[in-house]
Amino acid sequence: MEPILLYDTTLRDGTQGENITFSAEEKIKIALRLDDMGIHYIEGGWPGSNPRDLQFFDLAKKVKFTHARLTAFGSTRRPGIHPADDENLRALLASDTPSVTVFGKSWNLHVEAVMNNTLQENLAMIRETVAFLKQHGREVIFDAEHFFDGYKDNRAYALQTLTTAIDGGADFVVLCDTNGGTLPMELEAIIKDVSHRLHSYHPTPFGIHTHNDCGLAVANSIAAVNAGAVMVHGTINGYGERCGNADLTTIIPLLCLKMDRPCVAPENLTKLRQLSRFVNETANLVPLNNRPFVGKSAFAHKGGIHVSAIMKVPRAYEHIEPDLVGNQRRVLVSDLSGKSNVEYKAKELNVELGHNGLDSRQIVAEIKQLEQQGYQFDVAEGSFKILMEKFTDQFEPLFELESFRVTIEKDKEQPCAAHATIKISVGGKHEITAAEGYGPVSALDNALRKALGKFFPDLDTMRLVDFKVRVIDGRRGTAAKVRVFIESRDQDQIWSTIGVSEDIIEASWQALADSFQYKLANEKRIRSAPKTQEPELLHK
């Protein structure tokens, strides 16, 4: 089957999304990861629209991509001027990318009612812009903005914008469903018609660029591929304006695994989840757990029936093998779980059940009780491990809290000042100390580290990488119960812990204490176990 060219616009269209912002340096980091993934085109930004994108293209000049072509995005020339006099086009050339993408209007409504332009001048803008960029040696991709809406309003004109771009020398024309309102059945029919007409005119290959306003961006992209598109535009995690762009983290595995259309090598496909997480972290957004293929829940099983089935035959409830996309199976523990979930989990976390006369059925009952109070162990496996150890009398606390006091003071417009005093005991020895911090949790964290540091020098390698607070029942306002979730890591592992209380400091303390207990217990295990292999980077 003919391979598909992947065109990523996370760095340009993706940043139109609410809450999505990247610095120029972050864009470079993402571009390198996209290159490493085997993406064919990386649209870096719109150098004519903002200084950050100019800076990105400057930085990119020093970067060597092994696989991807970098492309700069811009619009057709302004009406009534020569392309060489258009500063936007000059900025495009100055970006010095091998490829350039220009968008032009394909919908008469936009040309006339929005731009106050004539249909004729719009065509001249398209042709001259493409020709000008070709003269300067660029590969030119023409984005036909609002193509499908234009086709429905004025088919002849919409098609003419494509043939005009081809006349100008465009290497690709891309059909854009800019407003995201087109359904797959009509999109496929339109593309079949366009493909037929275009190819009787000239064999220029065409691409697809969809938006997710109907929840159909992925479906539309693969329908377009079925109808002959050879280039697919999208963003990592589907970031983009309004409801987002087509999500490449879904489209790539669909093309590779379900449609037999080569686009990235199988060994690159296994990096998909990491890439999704990387972009997620860089955008600093909460990852969407149920994102197809790459989400944390994509292969997570909660119902008791499902769990007992996948333990026998994984494909009974999994449409692909999770490791093909770098993901993994997870078994969740909740009040919907049967004992098979707990047993699976205990094995995974190295906890022996059956001590103390407690069996997994009783543990399930206890979990139900705690989930009633607001705990959620499916997102805090570190705390769940400690909990199971406590239930089965296997928990050996490596430190104990005697007391702490945290104070935060503020004077008029001065910033707050926070400090904490803490007293702990380790193996019968007491330690009392105090620390400042950037806030109360930081002060407490610092004080605890300082106190523990006297006993456990290995703590240096551990750091907190995420901290989330969620009000459990908002109706109670600031008196509501909160759930604090902490993700920590060292060089070998990532682990997550949880605390629940009406007091954010109490909840943070629970999660912090669990996190340190988890780390210290692990260090102890590693030191006492014969070292047979390198510890893996695990999500626990």
Place this chain on the structure above:
Amino acid sequence: MEPILLYDTTLRDGTQGENITFSAEEKIKIALRLDDMGIHYIEGGWPGSNPRDLQFFDLAKKVKFTHARLTAFGSTRRPGIHPADDENLRALLASDTPSVTVFGKSWNLHVEAVMNNTLQENLAMIRETVAFLKQHGREVIFDAEHFFDGYKDNRAYALQTLTTAIDGGADFVVLCDTNGGTLPMELEAIIKDVSHRLHSYHPTPFGIHTHNDCGLAVANSIAAVNAGAVMVHGTINGYGERCGNADLTTIIPLLCLKMDRPCVAPENLTKLRQLSRFVNETANLVPLNNRPFVGKSAFAHKGGIHVSAIMKVPRAYEHIEPDLVGNQRRVLVSDLSGKSNVEYKAKELNVELGHNGLDSRQIVAEIKQLEQQGYQFDVAEGSFKILMEKFTDQFEPLFELESFRVTIEKDKEQPCAAHATIKISVGGKHEITAAEGYGPVSALDNALRKALGKFFPDLDTMRLVDFKVRVIDGRRGTAAKVRVFIESRDQDQIWSTIGVSEDIIEASWQALADSFQYKLANEKRIRSAPKTQEPELLHK
């Protein structure tokens, strides 16, 4: 066009999703909202699987639904016994619902390798179960679990499970893509074949039940409708196991607005966003801003070009009118914005620009600066209003902070104790007071309220309904900068405010102070303005 029956399984399949839990009472509340929306079938739970679902059906006996049929879910009888001896089926009957849904295995792999059953006994289980429930006067919906995988493995057997259910008297057979691995093109082809074969056997209507593992649940549902399905199963917000179920909040407007398939009345369609939010709040999950149709960003415009266009011609960048689904257009302000965004926003928020010689271009520059520090004004329009007023010298603080001190103490296993002292001034008068709280933010909130209450008795109506904390750069651990977001409401309005600092208390203070300033300024405006109309419930 033939109407489509909507079948909601938020309360059953939805709760298989990671992080999704509802109490029996919450389920009742959601069921009433689904009824009010005009959903035809509401699957309340699986009475045989857990005590909460039993409790739900008990509570539901006292509830009158005006439109919807309540349905209870269960499996076919256990192998080798009479249906009357199966406790799961007895629990189904005891639920006393007009409709019952039973699932049976349609995939030979599940029958043989997972259940260790024979293909023949599985058919008997289906036929006898359906017949038994029919004898007890129930409408019976048969869910053919894993139908599409079964069809691909052993077509004759998969079809036989359907005709067997029809032989037993099933009122509907539902084709389930349980693992979510089927693409729309193959799904549509399979349904066309099945529909042809089924209807030559018996005119039993059929439905579709899809999962989103390929990001195609919605596309598959509408493809099935195109191929003849008359019942669509899904959940509100697409909640469900792994990557979720088909999202009814997307499917409903697609059917009504794009496919001309009647399913809910237009006046109910305008409740869609509220329904989505209600289920979201009840599940206590962060709402997905970019959810099609109902998300907060679904009609949000950030790019400067888009904003100037929609100000002229809304359909230039909107595929439907937002109010058809109870949503609204939003213009975002960010460093990608041009001055038209700021001007649109200022008008919407009643802030006059141009005072103090500052124009909107300068405000854009200031915003870029603050967003660099971690503020996000697109999600905190209350703070943005105050910010614009400060820039244009229109801000009149209704109180000022002199100082506060917050202390949190913990002794061994005792819970934390938090208290705050605060000193404020209002119009030159000082007030110092102290309060306890469930945590430091609650103590500070209480102390501030107590102090302000002396001057502003109207504050009673205001409460905080959401509180979020996000670490901006996790790499700095607990010393990282945090962004606190607070949503507050009174009887008339909802408004959101933001604070950013390394200290969670400082950030919370900024957001709290903005929230109270916003409220007090609003009260002042209402009192001083002639009352011409009831204030609307606005999202600000």
